[in-house]
Amino acid sequence: MRHPVYRAMLVGAFVVLAGIAISQEAPTGDQNGAQKHVPYQNMTPEQRAAATRTFLGLGAEPDKEAAARGTSLYQQSCAFCHGPQAHGATGASLITSDEVLKDDHGEHLVPFLKRGRPEKGMPAFATMSDDQLKDISEFVHLQVEEVANRGTYQVLNVLVGVEEKGRQYVAGRCVPCHAPGAFVHIGSKFRSPEQLQRGWVWPARDGDASSTAIASVKMPDGGAISGRVTQVSDFRITLVDRAGKTHTIDRKPGVKVDIKDPLAAHQEMIMTLTNKDMHNVTAYLETLK
Amino acid sequence: MRLPNRACTAVAIAALAAAALAFGQVSPHLSTKVLIDPDGIGKAPITSWPTFNGDYSGERYSTLTQIGSANVNRLARQWVYKITEVGAQRGAPVPVIKSTPLLANGVLYFTIPDHVWALDARTGTELWRYDWMDRGGHLVGQRGVAIWKTTVYFLTPDNWLIALNANTGQELWRKNYADARKQYFSTSAPLVVKNHVIVGVGGDAMDMPGFLASFDPVTGDLQWTWWSTPRKGDPALNTWPNEATSEHGGGMTWMPGTYDPELNLLYWPTGNTNPVFAGQGRAGANLWTEAIVALDADTGKLQWYYQVSPHDTHDFDNTTAPILFDRLVDGKPRKLVAQAARNGFFVTLDRVTGKNLIVKPYVPLDWSSGLSPEGEPIPIPDKDPTVGGSINIVNASNWPAPAYSPKTGLVYVNSVEGKAIYYLTDDSKEPSGYGGTGEPIGHSQRVLQAIDPLTGNAVWTHSYPNLNNAPTTVGPSILATASNLLISGDDQKNAIVFSADKGQVLWHHELDANESGGVITYLLDGKQYIVFGAGDSLYAWSLPQ
Numbered sequence: 016m017r018h019p020v021y022r023a024m025l026v027g028a029f030v031v032l033a034g035i036a037i038s039q040e041a042p043t044g045d046q047n048g049a050q051k052h053v054p055y056q057n058m059t060p061e062q063r064a065a066a067t068r069t070f071l072g073l074g075a076e077p078d079k080e081a082a083a084r085g086t087s088l089y090q091q092s093c094a095f096c097h098g099p100q101a102h103g104a105t106g107a108s109l110i111t112s113d114e115v116l117k118d119d120h121g122e123h124l125v126p127f128l129k130r131g132r133p134e135k136g137m138p139a140f141a142t143m144s145d146d147q148l149k150d151i152s153e154f155v156h157l158q159v160e161e162v163a164n165r166g167t168y169q170v171l172n173v174l175v176g177v178e179e180k181g182r183q184y185v186a187g188r189c190v191p192c193h194a195p196g197a198f199v200h201i202g203s204k205f206r207s208p209e210q211l212q213r214g215w216v217w218p219a220r221d222g223d224a225s226s227t228a229i230a231s232v233k234m235p236d237g238g239a240i241s242g243r244v245t246q247v248s249d250f251r252i253t254l255v256d257r258a259g260k261t262h263t264i265d266r267k268p269g270v271k272v273d274i275k276d277p278l279a280a281h282q283e284m285i286m287t288l289t290n291k292d293m294h295n296v297t298a299y300l301e302t303l304k
Numbered sequence: 305m306r307l308p309n310r311a312c313t314a315v316a317i318a319a320l321a322a323a324a325l326a327f328g329q330v331s332p333h334l335s336t337k338v339l340i341d342p343d344g345i346g347k348a349p350i351t352s353w354p355t356f357n358g359d360y361s362g363e364r365y366s367t368l369t370q371i372g373s374a375n376v377n378r379l380a381r382q383w384v385y386k387i388t389e390v391g392a393q394r395g396a397p398v399p400v401i402k403s404t405p406l407l408a409n410g411v412l413y414f415t416i417p418d419h420v421w422a423l424d425a426r427t428g429t430e431l432w433r434y435d436w437m438d439r440g441g442h443l444v445g446q447r448g449v450a451i452w453k454t455t456v457y458f459l460t461p462d463n464w465l466i467a468l469n470a471n472t473g474q475e476l477w478r479k480n481y482a483d484a485r486k487q488y489f490s491t492s493a494p495l496v497v498k499n500h501v502i503v504g505v506g507g508d509a510m511d512m513p514g515f516l517a518s519f520d521p522v523t524g525d526l527q528w529t530w531w532s533t534p535r536k537g538d539p540a541l542n543t544w545p546n547e548a549t550s551e552h553g554g555g556m557t558w559m560p561g562t563y564d565p566e567l568n569l570l571y572w573p574t575g576n577t578n579p580v581f582a583g584q585g586r587a588g589a590n591l592w593t594e595a596i597v598a599l600d601a602d603t604g605k606l607q608w609y610y611q612v613s614p615h616d617t618h619d620f621d622n623t624t625a626p627i628l629f630d631r632l633v634d635g636k637p638r639k640l641v642a643q644a645a646r647n648g649f650f651v652t653l654d655r656v657t658g659k660n661l662i663v664k665p666y667v668p669l670d671w672s673s674g675l676s677p678e679g680e681p682i683p684i685p686d687k688d689p690t691v692g693g694s695i696n697i698v699n700a701s702n703w704p705a706p707a708y709s710p711k712t713g714l715v716y717v718n719s720v721e722g723k724a725i726y727y728l729t730d731d732s733k734e735p736s737g738y739g740g741t742g743e744p745i746g747h748s749q750r751v752l753q754a755i756d757p758l759t760g761n762a763v764w765t766h767s768y769p770n771l772n773n774a775p776t777t778v779g780p781s782i783l784a785t786a787s788n789l790l791i792s793g794d795d796q797k798n799a800i801v802f803s804a805d806k807g808q809v810l811w812h813h814e815l816d817a818n819e820s821g822g823v824i825t826y827l828l829d830g831k832q833y834i835v836f837g838a839g840d841s842l843y844a845w846s847l848p849q
Contacts, residue, residue: 070395071509072440072461074485102734110736111510111552116485162737163487163509168729170741175692212693213725217746228771247769248796250812278747285695285723285746286668293725294692 060167067166075119077156085150092140093151101158106137109155110162118156121149128152170209174298176291181299184292192280202304212297216288217281228276230254232262235269244274338409338470340451345496346565353407353824354451355560356493357705362562362627364707365784366825370832372787375847376801376811382833382844383428390419393443401837403448404493404705404781404822408470412835413456414821414842417443417491420458422473425828425835428844432473438462440484442507447560447703448493448822450501452521457501459490465503465519479524481505486512495560495570497601500527502570504557511578511736514555514593516570518604528604532557532574532592543589553586554578555593559623559703564639564655569607570599571628571641571655576621581689581740582730589614594622596643596651598658608658611680613647617688618671618726619742620647624701627708627715628655631758642708642757644717647671648700649681652757664760666753667700667721689726689740698722698748705781705822707790712804714754714763716782716790720774722748750774750795754807764807768794780819781836791834793819799838816841 055063068076090099096106109115118124125148131139140148161167185198205211220226222243230252231241242256252272253263266272276282340354348367349358357364371379387399393416405414411431412423420434441461450457455476456468463482468475482488487509495502500518514532519525532555534540536547544550554577561572577593579585592606594613599606613620626643633640641655642662648669652662660679665672672681687696698720706717723745730739752766768774772795780793789810790802797818801811817839825834834845 066395070442070444071487072394072438072442072484072489073487073509074440102732102736108548108736111486111512116483159510162511165509165738165741168738168741170727170729171691171731173692173727175690209693209727213743213745216725244771246771246796248794248798249769249800249809250798250814282746287670288695290686290690290692290694293695297692 060169063166064164065166068160068164071164073160073164074116075156077160078120078153079157081150081153082157085147085152085154088143088147089151089154092143093155096137100161101155110159115155115159118152120156121145121152124152124155125149170207173208173212173294174301176294176296176298178295178299178302180291181295181297184296185299188284189296198300198303200303202301208297208301211300212293215296215300216285216293218278220278225277228274228278230275231273232264233271233273234264235267240264247272247274337454338411338451339454340408340470342452342496342498345452346563349824349826351827352409353405353826355406355495356404356448356450356822357560357562357625358824360497360563360565361629362625362705362708363629363710363784364705364782364822365709365786367786368825368827368832369785369787370827371785371825371834371847372789373803373810376789378847379801379811379813379834379845380848382846384841384843385421385423385428385430386841387416389433390416393417396443399840400445400817401821401840401842402445402491403837405824405835405837405842406449406451407824407826407828407835408451410828411470412842413449413451413470414837415446415448415458417446417461419446420449420456420468420473422456422470423842425833425844428842434458434466434468434473434475436460436464436466438484440489442487442489442491444489445491445703447491450494450496452496452501455521457494457496457521459492459494459503461489461491463488463490463505465494465501465524467521467524477524479519479526481517481519481526482507482515486510488512490558492558493560495563496521497563497570500601502561502601504559504561504572506556506558506575508554508556508576508578508580509737511552511554513551513553514557514575516557516561516572516599516604518601530597530599530604530606532597534591540591543591545585545587549586552578553590553593554580555595556621556623559625562626562628562641563601564628567639567656568601569655570601571626572597572599573623573626573643575623576619577616579730579735579737579739580619581617581726581738581742582728582735583615583617583688584731585734586615590616594620594647596622596626596641596653596658598655610651610653610658610660610678612643612645612649612651613683614676614680615683616647617683617740618647618696620645620699622646623703624717625705627706629708629710629757631713633661633758640757642715644701644706644715644719644753644755646699646701647681648697650715650755650757650760652760662757662760666717666755666760666762667697667719667751669697669700671696689728689742691728691731693725693727695723695745696726698724698742698744702779704779707782707784708757709784709790709804711786711788712754712784713756713758714804715757716784716792716804717753717755718779718782718792719751719753720748721751722746722773744773748773750779752792752802752807754790754804766802766807766809768796770795781822783823783825783834785825791823791825791836793838797838799836799843815839815843 098104101109242254462484488507518527533553556575821837
């Protein structure tokens, strides 16, 4: 996180991530990547859920404690018809139910449940207390939340590959470029197998020579400057030379820019990498702890 | 329930004019009444820009030539209107203008979520502002208003169609057309066609069906509704497992469509299928999501469809504009429609019949095994999101407007080349909501492409250098002009004018933010202006006197 390049890449990655995960746009941060909040990828699960909830304009937030109390009541009295997660079974899904969605905290659902819907075969729950029915309502609202608020989603177990095939891929495709010992302990360098998968397919630009784009700039007067690229556009390039000095150069006619990106080989690999190879390599690297 | 609290701060124009006079800012032309002749809507925009795309074609092409390659280097900023009185909005720390402004009788109308502005186009001075207090909905963007006679139409995040007096900003009426509690939300600009105000809707968090609705411009009465997924008795139901999945199948209509007055057909792009990333509970093609549909403008009846992404599982959300143009093909005049789709395919169809002429990838992709007998891309099941992760492309385009120039015969689109890992997070038999996620992997590169719609091949491309990934969901729109200009921009705050025939950079200017809305042009007092939003500011450009 110390190098501007890395931070810029991370922010860029975040914006695109959110763009994919969320149809129309990102939950926080502005379009130019000037983050005023914690980047989405660095948030705790709770922060992610809250940021996405705000972004989506979801309704009242479910009371999680009440929902926990309502879990067993729901499973005993409701799950048979509406499914264990309220996605529906012999009865309707409650996730998109009008009765559920017009309720905030039981003010509609408690009297509704007391009455039941005998004409459609739903019994009355007249013997349950208001508090119990409210707890059931909150349990149902939490199930809705876990569908509608994609900030709550968790990637499942990505270790689905075959270690031996992954070892063969690494020996054939990775070792020729990387030093033989490059992958020792790689499995313990990431928080999760998902992060490992992401990290080996596209290594973070952490500022060292193996991941930093280097530019050579030739000026019209014959002078030359080279260094670590921090940003480049059609009209300007900014780089930091060996002495640590930042140069911002207008790309006027006659200025020649040549950029060498050590991650170019990974970019090429990504464009053709198969899912099986990706899974196998991740499964193998996870064993290198 | 939260209490309704609708602050409508539009003030009578007389009062504002008086206030403006006191500061010496008012234009002598302010007394001009805004009145748009409905019969003129859809003609080539010259002294007005009365629809989202300028006309009905979606070409975003101007016949104006005052600003051309010989003098574009003298382009000068005339005024800037910066939004200062709206702070952070829910989920959006800074207001971003994603609308295409409309121009009518010297008045510019532009929007952000919950707010409409009317500006004096000669000075950039505010004439009135309308503020809405939403009760839910998604404040992700607002694409602009529609105008008919003396009425402006605006859609709110919580799905109200609001009619405003174009001259004063006073609210005339409002109609609610979808429930924000079901995660329907609105960002679109309505489209006025004859005596119809056509309204599309967004919202894919909760497996709701998409629809398009038509309202009476005077009374706001509902005229027709077209649902994006079939109901009982419709043969298209055989593309879904059952009625329930179809009724929860998505297909939102959140970008304005285009219209052919001769055929009286609307061409609407339909959004992603639901559940979004988890397709295991909805085997089949899932009509009419992810399609271009041709609808009768008076009845909303479906005339034909072409499904760009059958059984989509990647949020390919087919909302990029379908552009209408006429060309000779094998010596015969043809009415065509083309789209640079978000799934990476460029398609050109006959817009009378819906039959395809060209279906070809315009970015590197490997998710399709070929075309069906109907000419639709066949997805490869191995590319579907999985628990272990599945690599596929990022969206190749998005809502920012493409363009077409009849002079060059080329379609212009800011595309994105890159990959993402898609994970299935709900692997149950009957998933709900998104059911998965997509994370970009590697570098995503933005590339401006000039595509020949009769071959599907790019005639020229321009890769915007950038160390950062291209944001797929925000980015400059495009405008083409008869003087061979192509006006767009990069992701590093530069407005850029290219030559339309060759893609040479003719001019650029660094703004305070990336261009974020539609680019328009018009003649006002005999002078050609170029206007667009970038971040929280609306910029007006012209040649110096």
